[in-house]
Amino acid sequence: MPLVLRLIGVQLRAQMQYRASFWIDVFGTFVLQITGIVAILGGLSTFGAVAGWTISEVAFLYGMVEISFGLMDMIFSGFDPPWFSNLVKQGQFTQLLLRPVGLWTQVLGSAFLLRRLARVGQGALVLVVALSQLQVEWTLVKALYLPLVIAGQVMCYGALFVVGSAIVFWTIDSVEAINILTYGSTEMTMYPMTVYPDWLRNIFTFAVPTIFMNYFPALYFLGKPDPLGFPAFAPFIAPFVGVAMLIFSIGVFRIGLRHYQGTGT
Amino acid sequence: MSTHSGAAPMITVSHLAKQFSVTKGGRGLLGALRGLVAPERVTVNAVDDVSFNIGRGEIVGYLGPNGAGKSTTLKMLCGLLVPTRGEVLVNGQIPWKDRRKYVANIGAVFGQRTTLWWDLPVIESFNLLRHIYGIKPERFRRNFDAFRALLELDPFLSTPVRSLSLGQRMRADICAALLHDPSIVFLDEPTIGLDVVAKEHIRQFVLTINRERGTTVILTTHDLSDVEKLCERVMIIDHGKLLFDDRLAALMQRFGGKRALLVEFTQAYDDVRVAGAEVVSHDALRATYHFDRAETSAADLIARVSARFGVADLAVREPDIEETVRRIYEEKLL
Amino acid sequence: MGPMLALAGMTIQRQVTYRIATLSGLATNIFFGLLRASVMVALYTGFATANGLSPDTMLMRGMSMRQAVDFTGITQAIIVYMALFGWWEFMDQVRTGDIGSELLKPMNLYVSWLARDIGRALAGLAMRGAPILLVFVLLFGTRLPKTIEHWLTFALAMMLGLWVSFGWRFLLNLFSFWTVEVRGIGRAVFGFAYMFSGFLMPLRFMPDWIRALAWATPFPATITVPVDAFLGVNTPQEMAGYLLIQALWGLVLALACQVVMRRGLRKLVIQGG
Numbered sequence: 001m002p003l004v005l006r007l008i009g010v011q012l013r014a015q016m017q018y019r020a021s022f023w024i025d026v027f028g029t030f031v032l033q034i035t036g037i038v039a040i041l042g043g044l045s046t047f048g049a050v051a052g053w054t055i056s057e058v059a060f061l062y063g064m065v066e067i068s069f070g071l072m073d074m075i076f077s078g079f080d081p082p083w084f085s086n087l088v089k090q091g092q093f094t095q096l097l098l099r100p101v102g103l104w105t106q107v108l109g110s111a112f113l114l115r116r117l118a119r120v121g122q123g124a125l126v127l128v129v130a131l132s133q134l135q136v137e138w139t140l141v142k143a144l145y146l147p148l149v150i151a152g153q154v155m156c157y158g159a160l161f162v163v164g165s166a167i168v169f170w171t172i173d174s175v176e177a178i179n180i181l182t183y184g185s186t187e188m189t190m191y192p193m194t195v196y197p198d199w200l201r202n203i204f205t206f207a208v209p210t211i212f213m214n215y216f217p218a219l220y221f222l223g224k225p226d227p228l229g230f231p232a233f234a235p236f237i238a239p240f241v242g243v244a245m246l247i248f249s250i251g252v253f254r255i256g257l258r259h260y261q262g263t264g265t
Numbered sequence: 266m267s268t269h270s271g272a273a274p275m276i277t278v279s280h281l282a283k284q285f286s287v288t289k290g291g292r293g294l295l296g297a298l299r300g301l302v303a304p305e306r307v308t309v310n311a312v313d314d315v316s317f318n319i320g321r322g323e324i325v326g327y328l329g330p331n332g333a334g335k336s337t338t339l340k341m342l343c344g345l346l347v348p349t350r351g352e353v354l355v356n357g358q359i360p361w362k363d364r365r366k367y368v369a370n371i372g373a374v375f376g377q378r379t380t381l382w383w384d385l386p387v388i389e390s391f392n393l394l395r396h397i398y399g400i401k402p403e404r405f406r407r408n409f410d411a412f413r414a415l416l417e418l419d420p421f422l423s424t425p426v427r428s429l430s431l432g433q434r435m436r437a438d439i440c441a442a443l444l445h446d447p448s449i450v451f452l453d454e455p456t457i458g459l460d461v462v463a464k465e466h467i468r469q470f471v472l473t474i475n476r477e478r479g480t481t482v483i484l485t486t487h488d489l490s491d492v493e494k495l496c497e498r499v500m501i502i503d504h505g506k507l508l509f510d511d512r513l514a515a516l517m518q519r520f521g522g523k524r525a526l527l528v529e530f531t532q533a534y535d536d537v538r539v540a541g542a543e544v545v546s547h548d549a550l551r552a553t554y555h556f557d558r559a560e561t562s563a564a565d566l567i568a569r570v571s572a573r574f575g576v577a578d579l580a581v582r583e584p585d586i587e588e589t590v591r592r593i594y595e596e597k598l599l
Numbered sequence: 600m601g602p603m604l605a606l607a608g609m610t611i612q613r614q615v616t617y618r619i620a621t622l623s624g625l626a627t628n629i630f631f632g633l634l635r636a637s638v639m640v641a642l643y644t645g646f647a648t649a650n651g652l653s654p655d656t657m658l659m660r661g662m663s664m665r666q667a668v669d670f671t672g673i674t675q676a677i678i679v680y681m682a683l684f685g686w687w688e689f690m691d692q693v694r695t696g697d698i699g700s701e702l703l704k705p706m707n708l709y710v711s712w713l714a715r716d717i718g719r720a721l722a723g724l725a726m727r728g729a730p731i732l733l734v735f736v737l738l739f740g741t742r743l744p745k746t747i748e749h750w751l752t753f754a755l756a757m758m759l760g761l762w763v764s765f766g767w768r769f770l771l772n773l774f775s776f777w778t779v780e781v782r783g784i785g786r787a788v789f790g791f792a793y794m795f796s797g798f799l800m801p802l803r804f805m806p807d808w809i810r811a812l813a814w815a816t817p818f819p820a821t822i823t824v825p826v827d828a829f830l831g832v833n834t835p836q837e838m839a840g841y842l843l844i845q846a847l848w849g850l851v852l853a854l855a856c857q858v859v860m861r862r863g864l865r866k867l868v869i870q871g872g
Binding site: 043 | 626794
C-alpha cells in the first residue's frame with residue numbers, strides 16, 4: 001500500500017474514535033453551507049436573474065464549485081493554510097523534515113478531514129436540484145467531461161491551498177489575505193464571470209485562471225453562448241489548467257521551503 | 266582547545282555560522298503602532314564561527330544557557346537549517362543537501378515535541394515508522410524487541426500517545442528515533458521535565474545503545490547529572506561561540522569546584538566572614554558563601570558559621586551546569 | 600467601570616500588534632466587498648433592463664442600487680465588530696480550565712466577558728471597520744450618514760447590536776459547561792446567523808417565509824438593524840421600532856445568560872468541571 005494511503009488511513013481511524021463529534025461536525029458544516037446558499041439564492045430570486053443567468057443556472061455553478069472545493073478541502077486538509085501554519089508553529093513540520101519520505105506524502109497524510117464531505121454532499125444536493133430545474137442536453141461527452149472538470153477544479157483549488165501554505169514559510173502565521181485566493185475565488189466562480197468589472201475578471205483569467213475552471217465549462221454544459229469571445233476550446237481546458245496550477249504551486253512550495261531552511265523559526 | 270577523534274571523524278564542523286534577521290517589537294501601544302509602519306530589524310549571530318570534530322561512538326554533551334545557539338547548531342547538524350557560512354560533514358554527507366537520503370541515517374529527538382501520532386496507540390506509530398523508514402521486518406522485530414525490553418515499553422504499547430505521561434512519551438520517542446539503526450543520534454533535552462527514575466532509565470538506555478551499537482550521540486541538556494553520567498566530552502556554547510571543548514573532568518576541575526552555602530541568620534551582622542570561604546553576597550539577614558570542596562568540607566564550614574553567628578536556616582548548593590556555564594562566560598574565564 | 604476599562608484597553612492593545620494579519624484582513628474584506636458589490640450592480644442592472652427601468656432610480660423593496668452597494672461595504676466593515684465568523688474564547692477557557700482563575704475575580708462572568716468583548720469589538724472597529732469603510736468611501740463612493748441624528752441612530756444601533764450579538768454568542772459558549780461539542784453545534788448556529796442576520800443578502804430581498812423566520816430570531820438585530828440605520832432606508836418610526844426590538848433581545852439574552860451561567864457554574868463547582 002502506498003505510504004500516503006497508510007497515513008490517511010491512520011487519520012480516518014483517529015477521527016472515528018470520536019464518532020459523535022464527527023457527526024455533529026458534519027451536521028454543523030452542512031447547515032452552515034446550506035443556509036448560506038439559501039440566503040443567496042433567496043435574495044437572487046427577487047431579482048429573477050443575474051447577468052442573464054437564471055437562479056437554477058447560478059445554482060449549477062454553485063453546486064460544481066462546492067463539490068470540487070469540498071473534495072479539495074478534504075484531500076488537501078494538510079495544506080489548509082491555518083492547519084499548515086500550526087504544523088510549522090508547533091514544530092511538527094520539523095518532525096516531517098526528519099523523516100526520509102517526501103514532504104507531499106507526509107503533509108497530505110498529516111490531515112484528512114472526512115467531515116468536509118458535508119460540503120460535498122451539500123454541493124451535490126444543490127447541483128441535483130439545479131439540474132432537475134434545467135433542461136440540459138446531455139451527451140456522452142458531457143457526461144464524461146463533468147468529472148474531469150471537477151477533478152480540474154480540485155487541483156486548481158488545491159494549488160491555491162498549497163500556495164497559501166507556502167506563504168506560511170515566510171509569515172509563520174497563516175495570512176488571512178490568502179482567503180482571497182481560496183474562498184474568494186470559489187465565491188467568485190459561483191456567479192457568472194461577466195458580473196465583475198473587466199480588470200477583476202482579467203486577474204482571474206490571466207493571473208489566477210479560475211475563469212476556465214467553472215464559468216467556461218458551465219457555458220458548455222448549459223449550452224450558453226460565450227459573451228467574452230474566447231476561442232472555442234476555452235470550456236475544455238479546465239483539467240489542463242488544474243494540472244498546470246498544481247505544478248506551479250509545487251514550485252512555489254519548494255521556494256518557500258528553501259527560505260524556511262535558511263531562516264528557521 | 267583540544268580535538269577528539271576516533272579513526273575517522275563522524276562529524277566535521279568547520280567555521281559554522283548562522284545569522285538571523287529579527288524584527289524588534291516596539292513596546293506598548295505606540296510601539297506596536299510604529300511596528301505597523303516601519304519595523305526595526307537587527308541581525309543576530311546565533312552561531313558564530315564554530316568548529317569541532319566528533320569521532321565515531323563518542324557521546325558528547327552540548328551545553329549552554331537558553332538562546333546560546335545549541336538548538337541552532339543541532340538544527341544545522343540535522344539538516345533542518347542551512348548555515349550562513351561554514352561546512353558540516355556528517356558521515357560523509359552534507360546534512361542539508363539531500364534531505365531524504367541524509368535523514369535516513371540519523372535519529373533525532375527534540376524533547377519538547379513528539380514524532381509519534383497523537384491519537385494512535387504507541388505500537389501503531391512504530392509500525393508506521395517502519396514503513397516510513399522502509400525497515401526490513403526482521404530487523405525491525407529485532408530492534409523493537411531489544412528496545413521494548415530496555416525501555417520497558419510493554420505496559421503502554423497500546424495506549425494512545427496523547428494519554429502517555431511525559432516519561433513514557435519520551436521513552437517511546439527515543440525508541441522511535443532508533444528503530445532504523447541510525448549511526449548517529451541527536452538528543453535535544455531528552456530528560457527535560459522528567460522525574461529522577463525516568464531520567465535514569467533514559468540515561469541507561471543511551472549508554473547501552475552507545476556501547477552495544479557504537480551509536481554516536483550528541484546531546485543537549487540543562488541537567489548536569491545527564492552530562493556526568495553520559496558524557497566523556499563536553500562542549501559549551503554561549504552567544505553563538507564555542508567556549509569550551511574538552512573532557513568533562515577538565516571542566517569541573519577548572520570551573521565547577523565551588524559549592525555554595527546559603528545562610529539565614531537570626532539577627533543582622535556587619536561582618537560575616539569566616540575562614541575557608543568567600544562571601545559572595547550579604548544583606549540584612551542572609552549571606553551566600555562560596556567554598557572549594559578540595560579545601561573545605563561542608564561540615565567544617567557549617568560548624569564554623571554556627572559557632573560565630575546565630576543561624577536560623579542553611580542550605581548547601583552544588584554547582585550546577587547552568588551556573589558554571591554562566592560564570593565561565595560572564596567572568597570571561599575562557 | 601475601572602476594571603471594565605482596563606480589560607477593554609488590554610484587548611485593544613493586543614489586537615494592534617498583529618501587523619500582517621491586520622493588513623491582509625483588510626485586503627480580504629475589501630475583496631469580498633467588491634465581489635458582492637459587483638453582484639448587486641449586476642442584479643439591479645439586469646432587473647432594470649428586463650423591466651424597462653433605470654438601474655439608478657429604481658428601488659427594490661425600498662432599496663436603491665446605491666444603497667445595495669453601500670450595504671456590501673458596511674456589512675464587510677462590521678464583520679469583526681460583530682464577531683460574525685465565530686467566537687469561541689469562553690468555550691476555550693472552559694475547556695482548558697482557565698475559567699478557574701476567572702471565577703476568583705469578584706466580577707460577574709457575563710459582565711467581565713461583555714467588557715472584554717466590547718474591547719475586542721472596538722479594536723475591530725478601529726483596525727478593520729473604519730479602514731474598510733474609508734476604502735469603500737474612496738473607491739466605491741459609499742455615502743456616510745450626513746446628519747448628527749443619523750450618526751447617533753447608527754451608533755445606538757451598533758451598540759445595541761453588539762449587546763445582542765454578544766448575548767447569543769456567550770449563551771452558545773456557555774453550553775461548553777455541559778458538552779465538548781459546542782463548536783460543531785455552534786457551526787450550525789453561526790450558519791443560521793449568516794442567513795437570518797441579513798449579512799449575505801439584505802433580509803428585505805428574501806422570500807417572505809425566510810423573513811418571517813428571521814425576525815423571530817435575535818440575528819436581524821445584529822446586522823440588519825445597524826446596517827439599515829447606516830443606509831437610512833427606514834422611516835424614523837420604523838427605526839425606533841427596530842431599536843426597541845434590539846433592546847428587548849439584548850435584555851432577554853442577558854437574562855438567559857445569567858440563568859444558564861448560574862446552572863453551569865453550579866455544575867462546575869459540584870462536579871469539578
